[in-house]
Amino acid sequence: xxxxxINLGSHRTQLYIxxxxxxxxxxxxxxxxxxxxxxEKMHPxxxxxxxxxxxxxxxxxxxTDDNIVEAREATEDDLLVVxxxxxxxxxKWSFVVATIxxxxxxxxxxxxxxxxxxxxxxxxxxxxxxxxxxxxxDRGWAINVGGGFHHCSSDKGGGFCAYADITLAIKFLFxxxxxxxxxxxxxxxAHQGNGHERDFMDxxxxxxxxxxxxxxxxxxxxxxxxxxxxxELDWGTEDQEYLxxxxxxxxxxxxEVKPDVLVYNAGTDILDGDPLGGLAISPQxxxxxxxILFKAARRRKIPILMVTSGGYQKRxxxxxxxxxxxxxxxxxxxxxxxxxxxxxxxxxxxxSKSISSAAVLSxx
Numbered sequence: 001x002x003x004x005x006i007n008l009g010s011h012r013t014q015l016y017i018x019x020x021x022x023x024x025x026x027x028x029x030x031x032x033x034x035x036x037x038x039x040e041k042m043h044p045x046x047x048x049x050x051x052x053x054x055x056x057x058x059x060x061x062x063x064t065d066d067n068i069v070e071a072r073e074a075t076e077d078d079l080l081v082v083x084x085x086x087x088x089x090x091x092k093w094s095f096v097v098a099t100i101x102x103x104x105x106x107x108x109x110x111x112x113x114x115x116x117x118x119x120x121x122x123x124x125x126x127x128x129x130x131x132x133x134x135x136x137x138d139r140g141w142a143i144n145v146g147g148g149f150h151h152c153s154s155d156k157g158g159g160f161c162a163y164a165d166i167t168l169a170i171k172f173l174f175x176x177x178x179x180x181x182x183x184x185x186x187x188x189x190a191h192q193g194n195g196h197e198r199d200f201m202d203x204x205x206x207x208x209x210x211x212x213x214x215x216x217x218x219x220x221x222x223x224x225x226x227x228x229x230x231x232e233l234d235w236g237t238e239d240q241e242y243l244x245x246x247x248x249x250x251x252x253x254x255x256e257v258k259p260d261v262l263v264y265n266a267g268t269d270i271l272d273g274d275p276l277g278g279l280a281i282s283p284q285x286x287x288x289x290x291x292i293l294f295k296a297a298r299r300r301k302i303p304i305l306m307v308t309s310g311g312y313q314k315r316x317x318x319x320x321x322x323x324x325x326x327x328x329x330x331x332x333x334x335x336x337x338x339x340x341x342x343x344x345x346x347x348x349x350x351x352s353k354s355i356s357s358a359a360v361l362s363x364x
Contacts, residue, residue, distance in 0.1 A: 010175055011077040015130045019069055024335055025135035025142035026063060026324075027128040028054050029071040032146045034121050049317040050125075050146045050308070056321035062328060062335055069135065071128030071144070073120060074163065078130065081175070082167045082199065087155045091119060091162060100157035119162060122149070126165040129307055133169035136261060136305040137177055141294070141333050143324065148265045148309025150193035151218060159191065159217060160310075166263055167199040169305065170206065173261060181205060184259035184302075186250060187212070188289060189267025189309045190277030194220035201226045209253045211246060213237075213278045229253050235278050239285035242270070246289055250296050262297050262304045266290055268311030268319055276312050283319045290323045294332040 019025075034047035046052075057063045079088060090096045094114045098106035106114055125146035135142035149161035157163075166185060173180040184207045185200075187193035192212045197220070200206040207228050214232035224230065229252065231245055254262075268286055269277035281289070290306070297304035308320055327333045 011081075013075070013078055013172075014072050015074065015078060015127050015172070016134050016176060017072075017131075019135060019138075022067055023069050024063060024067050025132065025139040026057075026068045026145065027071050027132045027135070027142065028068055028145040029124050029128065031073070031124040032071070032121055032128070034118055046312065046314055046316065049311065049320075052317035053145050053308070053320045053324075056318060057324060060321070060325055062325060069131060071124050071131060071146075073124045074127040074130060074168070078127065078168070079123070079163060081171050082154050082164050084155045087157075091115075091157075096157075097162065100152075100162050101160050122162050125149075126163040126168060129165035129169045129305070130172050132305050132307070133173050133261065133263075134177065136303040137173065137180060139303075140298070140301070141304050141306075143306045143333070145308060145320075148189065148267060148307035149195065150187055150189060150265050150309060151191070151195045153195040153198040156195075156198075158195075161195060164195050164199060166193075166196045166265065166307065170200075170261070170263060174205065180260040182257065182259045183207070183261050183263060184209070184253060184257060185263045185265065186253065186293065187265040187267075188246065188270070188293075189265050190269040190274065190279050191217055191267070191310060192220060192223065193265060194218045194223035197223035197226035207253065207257045207259065209249060211249070216276065216278055229256075233279060236280045238280045239282055239288075242279070242281055243285060243288055243292070247292050250292060254296055254300055254302065258300065259302060262293075262302050264293050264297075264304055264306045265309045266293070266306050266320075266323075267309035268313075268316040269309075271311065271313060271316060271319065274312050277310070283315070283322070286319050287323045287326050291326060291330065291332070294327050295330075298332055 032050040094111045095107040097114050098104050128144040129147035132142040132144040147165045149165050151159035152161035152164040170183045182205050187210045190213050209229035210227045211231040270279045270281040272280040328335050
């Protein structure tokens with residue numbers, strides 16, 4: 001079945017497009033990066049880290065502009081799959097965006113500038129996560145070089161997260177891709193992923209494992225009720241203890257429930273010296289952590305979608321790139337033959353029960 005076919009019960013989207021077989025399932029757009037008169041420097045987040053990751057991968061000749069997938073901006077209709085219209089309307093107020101992004105001077109700017117320079121990049125990263133979700137099913141793995149806005153839920157943003165991209169990617173798959181009815185989120189950012197936890201609180205189709213510093217933001221006790229496998233870490237946790245816990249619990253989680261897709265929130269704010277994470281993991285520890293996740297998923301033939309999430313130091317871009325290079329060197333992500341072997345979407349998209357097999361082609 002062509003991947004141009006969509007469920008008539010769903011809105012038309014530009015995010016589930018046919019991706020050329022020459023492209024790797026690595027999603028990025030230059031629109032990801034936030035630059036606005038230096039205001040972005042008022043948050044400790046490196047607002048250009050995504051482009052730097054791509055630059056390093058190009059230097060290593062792992063990718064080119066022509067063989068990665070260009071992310072598209074999520075439209076309002078796309079966002080309404082999860083978000084309330086009331087919440088999206090709130091983002092039309094600059095002071096709300098200033099609070100969510102933790103960049104106070106934004107409240108003084110006209111909202112059209114905030115939309116263009118701050119929210120559009122975040123909407124594009126959100127579109128990238130949704131696109132990467134389907135790519136993971138088609139190709140076995142996918143990486144969105146951005147995304148991972150795990151503090152945002154359907155009706156509330158926070159912690160630099162304005163859109164609930166993880167929830168959106170999973171709900172798009174549930175609604176549109178046949179055979180995807182169970183998802184596991186493994187959240188290894190230093191902070192608790194309270195956004196997707198709130199969104200999937202009562203959804204038995206989604207299994208959440210979360211490993212985080214117990215003493216830092218957000219400390220959302222209500223959201224913790226959604227976590228099926230909770231690993232709370234102390235200040236200054238180092239590689240040996242961390243990697244032992246990650247490996248044990250990843251194996252446990254995937255043995256407990258075999259999902260149709262694994263969403264891996266690969267925050268690098270666990271890095272030693274991160275001003276917000278409070279943990280003490282080395283660059284080599286982060287690379288090993290990602291390896292553990294991909295080995296566990298690939299061994300079980302579980303499609304894995306990785307998003308990069310938090311990471312607040314200048315050197316995190318290099319570490320993310322080095323980790324992707326390591327995954328390639330180990331054959332866990334195939335950047336040589338995967339693209340040449342990939343066929344157009346092999347995963348049928350669901351049809352509305354109310355219609356016949358004469359499906360509707362999505363607009364291009």
